[in-house]
Amino acid sequence: MQAQSRLAAAASGGGGSGISGSGGISRLGGGAGEEHEAVVRELTRGHELTARLRAEALRALRGQGQAEATATFILGEVSRAFTVCLSIMASASPSASPPQPDETPPADSAVSPPPPRAAREDNVPRKRLLTASPYDDGYQWRKYGQKKINNTNFPRSYYRCSYHRERRCPAQKHVQQRDGDDVPALHVVVYTHEHTCLQGAPAELPDAATNGGAAAAASPDYFPAGGETPSSLRRLRGVGGGGLQPQFVDHRAAMEERERQVLVSSLARVLQGRQCYDDDDDDDTDVASLGAVHARAPAAAAAAPVAASSSSSGPVDAAGEELDVMDYDMTDALFWGPFGTDSNSYDGNLTSTRCFDLIN
DNA sequence: AATATTTGACCGGC
């Protein structure tokens, strides 16, 4: 009923294999890796915004039986639609065919794909997602470990439900930035076990802005993935230890507020029957237009005027334009930074669903 | 003091 089960439901329905016959998708897979990534990125963004909208709606409608149920259903369907689209995109992923130079270490050319490790221990089902940006998946997680995985450039962080102890919630996830030149960086999130605690549900999320303390830190997903946190700086100094990072609580609150504005504005336009995008100037390809839909959303543009105006030093590429500005404004500019160093860098949190498949 | 993260060590499967 929460994120995981909704994803699971969508996976069973949308991970279908034969869908790749769609014309647009085959065109995507033709070799336009960047375009494919752009589409996936925007879909991911839409999905994560839907999740946030859902959290907001459920919070606002809590206790209002019919309205709450309706909102839950509709937003669940929207979320599912995004998931299906992302699954389709994953099945048509161009990155699957051309091995990226970074992803296949040239060291041992004999064995290109690392031997798939057998399912570990129990037959715990795992849901694997590829994520693109910091995202609140609705649950509260507590980090309990981080490890440098063999032949990867980025460490893997291990989380379990914050209610693991008091509610005996078995939910876990681990997160690892994917090797490669993805911009923004993509992360692999693997969920294991289902949540059995309702306390981790979105409606129960503590308000970090007001609570400010342990509760905020209990939800590491609110913190940047790979951002240069005070903790990472401490580690660069060779000092361990954790704790709270107030400046990131502020960032998170700022981002939440801005995204709230985006959501409210977008929803208002939808309810008014207006389009959330304009398609005045068409880009090179359909894909580019698709990718730009989100960026050109009036609501989004209104919510990110600063970045749009001060994007001189921003990621304004020959192809990118507003799409990238939007992307970086919403997440990257606030939350993303270079990873620390080699061995152990903070790789806190991310999420935001892009696609997933059962790997066990 | 309480609570969170960091990080090296340890454990168990392959």
Next chain:
DNA sequence: GCCGGTCAAATATT
């Protein structure tokens, strides 16, 4: 023995 996952002492922040 390698490697991924977990533990727990140390440390940081509120």
